[in-house]
Structures are given as C-alpha cells and as structure tokens.
Amino acid sequence: EAGVxxxxxxxxxxxxxxxxxxxxxxxxxxxLYWYRRVxxxxxxxxxxxVKESKQDESGMPNNxxxxxxxxxxxxxxxxxxxxxxxxxVYFCASSQTGGLAYPRGHEQFFGPGTRLTVL
Amino acid sequence: xxxxxxxxxxxxxxxxxxxxxCNHSTISGxxxxxWYRQIHSQGPQYIIHGLKNNETNEMAxxxxxxxxxxxxxxxxxxxxxxxxxxxxxxxxxxxxxxxFGTGTRLKxxx
Numbered sequence: 001e002a003g004v005x006x007x008x009x010x011x012x013x014x015x016x017x018x019x020x021x022x023x024x025x026x027x028x029x030x031x032l033y034w035y036r037r038v039x040x041x042x043x044x045x046x047x048x049x050v051k052e053s054k055q056d057e058s059g060m061p062n063n064x065x066x067x068x069x070x071x072x073x074x075x076x077x078x079x080x081x082x083x084x085x086x087x088x089v090y091f092c093a094s095s096q097t098g099g100l101a102y103p104r105g106h107e108q109f110f111g112p113g114t115r116l117t118v119l
Numbered sequence: 120x121x122x123x124x125x126x127x128x129x130x131x132x133x134x135x136x137x138x139x140x141c142n143h144s145t146i147s148g149x150x151x152x153x154w155y156r157q158i159h160s161q162g163p164q165y166i167i168h169g170l171k172n173n174e175t176n177e178m179a180x181x182x183x184x185x186x187x188x189x190x191x192x193x194x195x196x197x198x199x200x201x202x203x204x205x206x207x208x209x210x211x212x213x214x215x216x217x218x219f220g221t222g223t224r225l226k227x228x229x
Contacts (some may be wrong), residue, residue, distance in 0.1 A: 004162070031215060033216065043206075045218065108217065112163050113160070
C-alpha cells in the first residue's frame with residue numbers, strides 16, 4: 001500500500017512568488033493534515049481536513065496560506081505571496097475515519113515533506 | 120503548547136535497550152500517548168501508541184505508569200538505524216491535531 005506522497009520534494013522560489021504544494025493521502029483516509037517546521041522550531045500543526053471540509057485551521061499563520069481538498073482526495077497548500085519566514089519543511093499526514101471516539105486512536109501517517117526555500 | 124516533556128538527547132550502545140522517558144503530568148483520562156520518530160529530514164514515522172495498558176509491537180514497547188503521568192518507549196535492541204529524534208505526543212481527543220515538543224535526539228553508538 002502506498003504511503004502519503006508529497007510533491008515537490010524541494011521548492012526554491014523568490015520572495016513574492018507563489019508556490020503550491022501537493023499532498024496525496026493514503027487511499028481511504030478521510031482525514032488529512034498539514035504541518036510545518038520552520039528552521040530551528042518544532043513541528044507545528046497548520047490545519048485538518050475531513051474529506052473536503054476544513055475541520056480545524058487554527059494553525060494557519062495568515063491569509064497568505066490557502067489549503068484546499070477538492071473531492072476529498074488530494075490536497076494543495078498554496079502560499080501567495082511567499083515571504084522569507086515561510087521557508088521550512090511542510091509535512092502532510094493522513095489518518096483513517098473513526099470519529100473522535102475511535103478506540104484505537106487513529107494514528108497519523110506522515111509524508112516525506114516538501115522543503116520550501118524562499119529567497 | 121506541548122503537553123509532554125522529554126530529555127533533549129540520549130546515547131545508547133548498539134545492541135542494548137534504549138529507554139526513552141516522557142513526562143505528561145497533565146494528561147487526562149481519555150488522552151492517548153503516541154510515539155513517533157524522525158530520521159534525518161524524513162517525515163515523522165509512527166512507532167506505537169497507548170492509552171492505559173502497556174503496548175508492544177514489532178518496533179518497540181510502550182510502558183505507561185499507572186497514574187499515566189509518564190511513559191517510556193523501549194527499543195529492545197537498538198541499532199545504528201534507530202538514531203533519530205523521538206517524539207512523545209499526547210493528543211487531545213477533542214481535536215485531532217498533534218502538538219509536537221522538542222523530542223529526544225537518540226544517538227546509537229557502535
């Protein structure tokens with residue numbers, strides 16, 4: 001079974017440009033998450049989709065970040081316009097449907113990440 | 120803020136058991152404890168999780184104290200490939216998001 005995949009693996013852009021990151025979750029996983037690690041900091045939650053709906057976007061830093069998940073399959077995270085402080089590694093994760101009372105705790109499976117460098 | 124506290128680094132001799140502690144003194148009754156690790160710049164890799172009882176799988180064992188305020192991840196026979204940053208995470212059942220702390224950087228020595 002394929003794991004979570006992310007594209008591109010690396011992206012180098014100029015400040016002010018736009019970048020779109022893509023995440024393909026594990027097939028059948030309704031929950032999709034975005035996280036990021038900026039240099040020297042901890043991994044931080046950005047947002048959570050359940051199918052195509054945004055369940056929690058409390059971690060989105062500002063309105064330059066737009067996440068979508070049309071059709072409830074893959075997701076994109078667009079940064080427009082990119083700033084220097086957006087540099088970091090963006091991780092996507094997915095988990096099975098189970099609801100908040102899912103007895104086994106539905107662990108999240110992470111992709112390899114996209115390393116974004118804004119110059 | 121992270122709900123867990125871990126030592127920043129540990130060393131372990133190859134072939135020996137690696138015991139990684141985690142404090143989660145504010146954990147509530149229905150919060151799970153998860154362990155992940157991150158090797159180099161790869162994505163975090165799931166290891167194991169538990170609620171109350173000790174758990175074991177092909178990768179590791181998880182020992183949770185009776186009061187659930189702390190836990191220990193045990194890698195029974197550490198290898199060089201186990202060198203990584205290990206994260207202990209307590210997930211609030213009211214939300215799905217993980218709150219990562221700084222983790223423990225485990226170095227397995229030959």
